[in-house]
Amino acid sequence: MSLFVPNRYRGKLIVVEGIDGSGKSTQISLLSHWLRSQGYAVAFSEWNSSPLVRQATRRGKKKEMFTPTSFSLIHATDFADRMESYILPLVKSGAIVCADRYAYTAFARDVARGVGRRWVRNLYRFAMHPNIAFYFRVPLDVALGRILGGRDALKYYEAGMDLGLARDVEESFRIFQGRILDEYEGMAQEVGFHIIDATQSIEEQQRLMREIVMNVLGDSLKNGILHQPVGGDFNAQATTAPVL
Amino acid sequence: MRKPQPLQFYSEPLPGVDISDLQGKLIVIEGPDAVGRSTQIAQLRQWLEQEGHAVLDTGMARSALAGKGIQMAKEGNTLGPITMTLFYTTDFADRLENEIMPALRAGFVVLIDRYIFSIMARAIARGEDRRWIEQVAGFALAPHAVFYLRTDVEHLVSRVVLGRGAFDYWESGMDLRFGPDMYESFVRYQTRLIRALDSMVERYEFVVIDASQPIDRIFHELQRQIRRLQLLRVRPRKRAAPKAKATV
Numbered sequence: 001m002s003l004f005v006p007n008r009y010r011g012k013l014i015v016v017e018g019i020d021g022s023g024k025s026t027q028i029s030l031l032s033h034w035l036r037s038q039g040y041a042v043a044f045s046e047w048n049s050s051p052l053v054r055q056a057t058r059r060g061k062k063k064e065m066f067t068p069t070s071f072s073l074i075h076a077t078d079f080a081d082r083m084e085s086y087i088l089p090l091v092k093s094g095a096i097v098c099a100d101r102y103a104y105t106a107f108a109r110d111v112a113r114g115v116g117r118r119w120v121r122n123l124y125r126f127a128m129h130p131n132i133a134f135y136f137r138v139p140l141d142v143a144l145g146r147i148l149g150g151r152d153a154l155k156y157y158e159a160g161m162d163l164g165l166a167r168d169v170e171e172s173f174r175i176f177q178g179r180i181l182d183e184y185e186g187m188a189q190e191v192g193f194h195i196i197d198a199t200q201s202i203e204e205q206q207r208l209m210r211e212i213v214m215n216v217l218g219d220s221l222k223n224g225i226l227h228q229p230v231g232g233d234f235n236a237q238a239t240t241a242p243v244l
Numbered sequence: 245m246r247k248p249q250p251l252q253f254y255s256e257p258l259p260g261v262d263i264s265d266l267q268g269k270l271i272v273i274e275g276p277d278a279v280g281r282s283t284q285i286a287q288l289r290q291w292l293e294q295e296g297h298a299v300l301d302t303g304m305a306r307s308a309l310a311g312k313g314i315q316m317a318k319e320g321n322t323l324g325p326i327t328m329t330l331f332y333t334t335d336f337a338d339r340l341e342n343e344i345m346p347a348l349r350a351g352f353v354v355l356i357d358r359y360i361f362s363i364m365a366r367a368i369a370r371g372e373d374r375r376w377i378e379q380v381a382g383f384a385l386a387p388h389a390v391f392y393l394r395t396d397v398e399h400l401v402s403r404v405v406l407g408r409g410a411f412d413y414w415e416s417g418m419d420l421r422f423g424p425d426m427y428e429s430f431v432r433y434q435t436r437l438i439r440a441l442d443s444m445v446e447r448y449e450f451v452v453i454d455a456s457q458p459i460d461r462i463f464h465e466l467q468r469q470i471r472r473l474q475l476l477r478v479r480p481r482k483r484a485a486p487k488a489k490a491t492v
Contacts, residue, residue: 050327052313052316052317052320052322052323052327053313053317053327053331055312055313055316056309056310056312056313056331056334059308059309059312059313060309063308065308065309065338065342066309067258067259067260067261067337067338067341067342068259068260069258069259069337069341069383070309070334070337070338070341073330073333073334073337074309074310074334076330077327077330077331077333077334080324080326080327080329080330081322081323081324081327083326084324084325084326084327085322085324085327113259114259114260115259116256116257116259119256119379119380119382119383122376122379122380123379123380125373125376126326126372126376
């Protein structure tokens with residue numbers, strides 16, 4: 001049985017997945033710029049970015065109110081809003097939607113928090129099946145090196161501090177990301193990820209991504225995809241991926 | 245008669261939550277919009293407190309986490325059906341873990357104005373998949389009793405018109421876009437809701453109460469049913485030892 005609802009529309013949905021520090025955001029940003037430069041109408045959707053749900057998520061994080069279940073549900077609510085009012089209508093209209101993280105993030109992260117695997121898969125059953133799902137595979141130490149090297153303090157939930165894995169934030173982050181990595185690796189076969197070796201150079205990864213996009217979508221990109229009006233600035237409100 | 249029994253999850257245990265020490269009673273009042281649930285709950289609360297029980301009452305969209313967010317989302321015009329279902333489920337999860345369970349642990353009688361069944365009925369009335377929402381909401385505790393205040397749409401209409409005097413956008417299911425007329429939309433939407441609740445009666449062991457009766461009659465009926473739950477006989481002393489093992 002399929003995990004998601006098939007995409008029967010002319011637009012396309014491309015998503016990237018991987019643990020923090022895998023470089024996926026950089027890559028989907030480059031890919032979306034490239035697709036835009038080819039003249040396609042490209043939109044972008046980031047994990048946890050629904051304006052409707054933002055207030056509740058922010059409140060829950062600030063006051064550390066979440067349990068594994070309510071954390072999972074608020075992210076699913078956020079995702080549902082983006083699916084219903086953004087991604088679905090855009091794909092229907094023929095745009096290419098690029099998503100930085102998708103339901104797989106919940107499959108990995110929520111399960112790492114102790115939520116049931118089957119329960120969280122059912123939770124996201126309303127999601128549209130992506131045309132391509134890239135998974136950026138990276139060893140834990142490489143990803144941790146990228147993250148812990150050059151950023152501000154880790155956040156409470158990001159580091160899995162709510163699970164009481166360790167008293168030290170970095171140690172907790174390490175254990176938590178390790179669990180998430182295990183979940184990603186465990187589902188890679190089941191969900192049919194296109195796996196990118198994220199230890200390669202940025203340029204090489206991007207070359208591979210574009211090749212896969214052309215191989216998988218090649219012919220269907222020629223007709224049906226919505227193009228930007230000449231000289232127009234399609235979807236000015238579409239966000240761009242933060243570069244790590 | 246239903247024997248006092250340890251509370252259990254419907255289908256999905258909540259991660260990291262121990263329910264072996266839940267002592268109180270979980271009582272749910274369900275029913276469509278404007279059927280008179282809150283009137284009954286207010287009276288029940290008073291009565292139970294007079295009888296010496298500590299009572300917590302709670303209802304939809306009252307959580308610290310999501311209550312305000314839901315209100316804000318309903319004031320806009322972009323709240324989709326799946327988003328609404330999940331937002332209410334988030335609200336429910338927060339209340340279950342942070343309000344309802346702690347109260348049960350402390351031995352309270354918890355009176356709930358609408359449980360997962362209203363969330364499920366609204367989802368089903370909007371054409372969502374029944375099995376999907378049943379599984380999503382499967383982490384709910386099966387209550388000691390669910391009282392379903394049942395009536396027909398005509399009766400609801402008269403209650404709305406005589407009571408509030410106006411139809412509400414969401415209670416009329418205007419988001420379903422049956423048409424511009426709120427009365428007609430109310431009738432169609434509430435008919436669907438009642439049908440959805442009716443379909444849960446057996447599976448979730450609802451006690452059906454005729455809500456077209458006078459308020460006092462309904463109240464006495466609820467009192468009679470709640471007495472049968474033998475609230476007074478639930479003593480921690482008696483249950484502590486065997487209960488800890490029985491539920492794991």
